[in-house]
Amino acid sequence: MNNNIYILGIESSCDDTSASVICNGKVLSNVIANQEIHSKYGGVVPELASRAHQQNIVPVVQQAIEQANINKEDLSAIAFTRGPGLMGSLLVGTSFAKSLALGLGIPLIDVNHMQAHILAHFINDEDSRIPNFPFLCLTISGGHTQIVKVTNHFEMEILGETIDDAVGEAFDKSAKILGLPYPGGPLIDKHAQLGNPKAFSFTKPKVGDLDFSFSGLKTGILYFIQKQQKQNPNFIEEHLNDVCASIQYTIVEILMDKLKNAVKKTGIKEVAIAGGVSANSEIRNRLQLAEKHFGWTTYIPKFEYTTDNAAMIAITGYLKFLNKNYSDVSITAQARLKVTE
Known part of the structure; x- marks a missing residue:
């Protein structure tokens, strides 16, 4: 009797089509098809995204099953992203997962995309530590910025969140102001590593202890650049690395300030990060320093589990499968879905 639990995860919430097979919590495959088409529009175009998912989903799932070295008949259940995300994109993954589960006669498991980012920390991997409950998770991406208290796999509470824009958007919009191509967050990170983070200072927004706000910061950066360019049209070219370093430093300072407040308020020193922006080198460095300075235990996901990927959907599906959920x-x-839903 084979006691292995094989879960196929399908992720299609935005512009990446991804499929992953997990066996007893270990990743056997994690295939991602990126959509190049959006870069020329400077952002994701929902209609084009759903069309690309329709083309990608069959080959991506097929590849994930082949790479895992199993047959689709070996699968125990199919997990898929229910939301939040772009409706057209979500529908492609949802209907495909339903048909496949029905065809194979196996359970279907819906996954909350935001929970999955956090639960990616529970992927069984030699190189990674698994967080102890309760822990705090700073979830940072293009669409979300929140501090979540995680009591167990499926009991989560939002302690603070952004009142306007998400941190990933702040990075991308700042990059756009600087004339960098989309997605600009990783490019700011790249230039920042060559610059002086104290070269220019930007005002940090004043909001509640655990809440975030980035719209004022974006406006501040825009006015600063416009003013400098009036005096020197070549300002960006001459100071790009320093400007990127200063923007990144300010954004990471905001994130760290709120995390410190959350640790103080809750007394929880187990701290994790999740979501696309957790790939940022500065936030990773600062978290590692926090272990030394504040005695926190920090959990930083592997790069391949930071952006949207199906391994995080599959691990969440696995944990739900164990509970027969x-x-x-x-x-x-559901295009809109809170992490607590």
């Missing part, structure tokens, strides 16, 4: 075939995709 299955979905009904009538379940629908």
Whole structure:
């Protein structure tokens, strides 16, 4: 009797089509098809995204199953992203997962994309530590910025969140102001590593202890650049590394200030990061320093589990499978979904 639990995870919330097979918590495959088409528009175009998912989903799932070295008949359940995300994109993954689960006669498991970012920390991997409950997770991406208290795999509470824009958007918009191509967050990080973070100073927004705000910072950066360019049209070219370093330093300072407040308020010193922006080198460095300075235990995900990927969907599906927490075939995709839902 084979006691292995094989979960196929399907992720299609935005512009990457991804499929992953996990066996007993270990990743056997994690295939991601990126959509190049959006870069020329400077952002994700929902209609084009859903069309690309329709083209990618069959080959991506096929590849994930082949790389895992199993047959689709070996699968124990199928997990898919229910939301939050772009409706058209979510529908492609949802309907495909439903049909496949029905065809194979195996359970269907819906996954909350934001929970999955956090639960990526529970992927069974020799190189990574698994957080102890309760822990705090700073979830940072293009669409989200929040501090979540995680009591167990499926009990989460939002302690603070952004009142306007997400941190990933602040990085991308700042990059756009500097004339860098989309997605600009990773490029700011790259230039920042060559610059002086104290070269220019930007005002940090004043909001509640655990809440975030980035719209004022973006406006401040825009006015600063416009003013400098009036005096010197070549300002960006001459100071790009320093400007990027200063922007990144300010954004990471804001994130760290709020995390410190959350640790003080809750007394929880187990701190994790998750989401696309957790790939940022500065936030990773600062978290590692916090272990030394404040005695925190920090959990930093592997790079391949930071951006949208199906391994995080599959691990969440696995944890739900162990609890027999299955979905009904009538379940629908939800463009808006809180991490606590």
